[in-house]
Amino acid sequence: MQNWPVTNARRFEVYVRWSLYVLLLAVPLQYAAMLVGGSAGGAQGRTLVHLVTLVGLALILTAFNVLAARWSFDRVMQGPAPVPRKFVVCWAISCLALAAGTVALLIPETAIFLWYLVGCVIGAASPLISARRTVIISLVLTVVALALALAVTPGALVGLAFSLIVIWTAWSMGWMLRVLRELQRAHEVETQLGLAEERLRISRDLHDVFGRTLATISVKSELAAELSRRGLHERAADEMAQIRQIANTAGAEVRRVVRGERQAGWSDEIEGARALLASAGIRCVVAGEDVPEKYAETLAWVIREGVTNVLRHSRATQVSITTAVEPDEVALTLTNDGARGTGAAGESTGTGLVAMADRLRGVGGRIEHQQDGDWFVLTASMPLPQEVPA
Template sequence: MDRFGMTSARRFEGYVRWSLYILLALPLAPLMPFAAIASFRLRQGDMVGGTIAVSLLLGVSALALVGCNIVVARAGFQRLSEEDSPLPAWLLAAWAAAAVIHLTCAAFLASVDLEVYGRGLTVAAVCAIGTIVSALTPQLSSRQLLVVCAVLTVPIIGYGVFVSAGDAILVALFVWFLSWMAWLTVWMLRVMYELQDAHEVRADLALAEERLRISRDLHDVFGRTLATIAVKSELASELSRRGKQERAGVEMAEVRRLAETAGTEVRRVVRGELRPSWAEELEGARALLDSAGIRCIVSGDDVPPVVAETLAWVVREGVTNILRHSEASTVTIATAAEAHEIVLTLANDGAGAREGGEGGSGIDAMSERLRAMGGALEVRRDGDWFLLEATAPTHTEVSR
């Protein structure tokens, strides 16, 4: 799967990669002064065969060192992008050999004529050591890099004590500078990777939340719709047995209307357009319970608009559960406004064994809605009465 979704991110990744690759080609820099000096001395007849061979080997080892640097850095980038790519042992051996040969050749040329080649040795050491550490930066933390630079400083100090303190200081400064410049460049890429991962996680969470909302709304909407269809179908059947065909036909027409509107409700749920009204839900609850022969008593304080939608969902699911799981003859819906909150109590006098111990998806959905706004849901028995108590705060805005 493509890690980046924006062209700018791709360009930035390419910039970081190629910036480091170009930096890792620095061991080729000493070839120019060495080549110029060798060419001049060759024309003067001062170079012997061994010196020519060492100069050629210096160039070959520089090319090999650059190649190994880039391969190692590329493997480090792959690890950054969570693609584990272990380095083969032969590559590490070739990398170490190229570095040793490169530095040895530069040291040999410097020993031939320190005054002429000495500065070239300093440049070769800076470029070789600095780029080797830089190639490892995609795989090193800041602490690890600090330790590596500190360890490399020890032999550089020894070089300064026995050979040239000025050159040693120059080498140390450039090694530290190149290493940390490369590490900071790669660090920016790490930050971009982390930001991209955060965006992907956020998108996944948003998708999961939307799926949960659709699932919850479908449960609440169609639980009520199916319960209504079941009640009206049973009523129509009973009326038909009693010979009241006209009233039975009215009830069956209502069943048909409910079935036809179900498709519209599905689309509204999926689009997030379904917003139940407190007044409509109370009226619908009364009508549905009345159709089932259950007395419904509504009382209490007005419900603030800030919590009306959430409590409307609670009434819808609560009434559906009463029709499914109880043998109630009376249902009460009461609201009580208290300090910074409102309490909705939905009670029925026919709690069955299943309802009292149930903690199914209906109760879970109501609890989730209330928790999202800082409220709470409590269910309990009181003799033959089953009580569902929803508490919602009225002093904060509610997110659906």
């Protein structure tokens, strides 16, 4: 399925291109049939040299038409591309030469073929022409054909029909390739957005996972160093063993984050926060109601970020986590008693809380914080959908 859009787009483009090429290749075949029919009728002044020359001119013009159609398709799919002036001049000369030679034969099918010739020449460039201009060209050709049909020969109307079929068929092929190009661009943008979203998810999850993990390692490393300086080597060794265990767990968390298997659960996050704070010597009190499952994951990330900030920016000895489910919103309050002058600012302006605030704003929630003496209070709230009375 991964190769489906690109593979089929290329096949479709090749199909459209060659459909128009084959349509333009019908010119020399019809011209040869017309000459053979006219020869059988015994038109005057026609020799084998005349016939071969005119068929050769038809083949040359067809080659120019195919090249022009290819250039038109390339511009549709790849953008503006210069066309040599010599090519345009030679294309025009071959067209005029074939038209003049056909008129000189004075056979009944001349009017039909000339109009078909005009249709093929215009059709080669039709993929680049807008629908409005194509309509104008069609109206002009119709008016001219009607005038010729009334003044010269009714065959002009038959030739006009062939001409319009070729022109609009070529235009529709160009339109299909333009649609294909837009679909390809949309597919590329979708792919780029998917990659950007996945990178954002991984970076956000890694920040959430390792923010707390690194804070834990930092706290325990300081504790182990202090114990070692005091000569309590066994306790220091225990702390270092715990640090190694945390590092091993972090490696497993990285693999789960990269694979997209990690989901923040409410109960797991509460227990993890309690264990982490306990390992740092901080008492944790949890109270309140159960959070609705729909909002548990977002608020679990708030707990993770809040606990990480407590370890990084405070000297807390006690942390409380309280939840409240009101009729119109669910709220989470996280407080600690170790706020510092610089800690409060650092906690409020850290990139983690900014990211949490952005995430909550995305679902209509908000984050508020305040400092009351040594206590720092972080409140996150999310609105609950209101039931519409029947």
